[in-house]
Amino acid sequence: MRGSVVLLTVFVVGLLGGCGETVDTAKQTFPRSTVPAGEGGDRTGATGTPKTNDPAFSNDKLRKLEPCGLLTDDILAAVGTPADSETEDFGDCSNYMKDKDGKDLSVTLYVGETINGAEGADENIGGLPALDSELDDGSACFVNAITSTNPNIGLRVQVGGEGDDLCGTGRTVLTGVVDLIREDPPTREEKTGSIASVDPCSLLDAAALKTAIGGAETEMAPYTLHWCNWIGETVAAGVWFRTGYDPKDDTVDPGQPVDLGNGLTVYQTAETDSGASCRLEWRHRSTGSDGDDEIIEVDFDNSSPPAGDNGCATAIEIAKLLVPALPKP
Known part of the structure; x- marks a missing residue:
């Protein structure tokens, strides 16, 4: 479970931006920024201009997704040998698996996270503006796709391990996730009184x-x-x-x-x-x-x-x- 918020941080250090280059830290609130180009609602392919605010990725729809249903064996098999996925929270799922060389590989998907530094999104993952950042020691990479703006919210895949191209691994996984949300989104079973899909x-x-x-x-x-x-x-x-x-x-x-x-x-x-x-x-x-x-x-x-x-x-x-x-x- 991720740590609980300490909102006083906002007053001590101000509203900070960044790329989320810390693993599982306490939540903070960051300033709003906008994606300078590609904002709209039209679906485009990964070879066109990426668009945010696509109806397929609305916040209400993302809240209803089953995150472990997005880390399918087919998607994970493209980067190694999957293990059983583990639900971490309403919007989070992890799989502690092996890469294609048999090395440990951890893959965590976050659905509906704040994406910091989104103004620097210069990649295209499944028609969404995307960016990634890697830890200085190369032990983890964070790959992000922006689904909506003001504030910037999106999908994040966090990949850790000893492989040579963790960011490439993350992009492969996130591409599969984005495509699955477009084509056949897995939704959670709604339970009476649940807050899982409530804003x-x-x-x-x-x-x-x-x-x-x-x-x-x-x-x-x-x-x-x-x-x-x-x-x-x-x-x-x-x-x-x-x-x-x-x-x-x-x-x-x-x-x-x-x-x-x-x-x-x-x-x-x-x-x-x-x-x-x-x-x-x-x-x-x-x-x-x-x-x-x-x-x-x-x-x-x-x-x-x-x-x-x-x-x-x-x-x-x-x-x-x-x-x-x-x-x-």
Whole structure:
């Protein structure tokens, strides 16, 4: 599971851009940029001008995809010998396999990620603007295809191993994934009350959120299709839908139980070393599979809080706004 967001980073280092050249780091929010050319909606082949905002790759459609259904044996066999794919989150899937030389090869697909540095997309993968970046030591490559703009969202394949051309491997896999989404997209089985295909950005009323955070002006900034942030000058709020273990069973970093009302208990963790930062977590829906429950996380950060304020009262107010808008499990 990827680390939980620390929104105060936004205030400490500013809104940063980049190419995502770090493996499995904590989420951050980055500035919006636009793809300078090729924006539109017409489908073109990989030999034409790549286009973003193709209806086949709308955010709503991407949320409904089954990510491990996209890492098919046929696609992975083009770069080696596949193992069993493992679901990592609503939009993530990994396969720890062997390349054609029998060396270890890890392939992780992220569906609906923020694509940083998209203005430098100078490749064409399946008709989508694309770019890649490789770690300095050559141990991993990140291949990205931009599906929509403002903000830039897309598909990412992260490839790790000892092979000589990890970026080429990633491009081969991502090409297969893009083609499959166009031709026969595998969708997840929708369960009653699931948040898997819900847009977290759509659930909080802007005026009510502004009131809850003390009147501060914020800008909506989706990070992934399952994670939405609202960023202001000194405050930030976030809602993240993910999978994981029930927070009440956490023995490593247990949160303080808080009764939110109507029988809902959330688990609260606060940090005040630099400003105020509060995280609330709770299980929305049990899947019956260990470690794969549907989890909701609400974060609130304030870089200039009033004395004695840890941010949790505000986080609770945000959670109370969110709960009535959630699908009922």
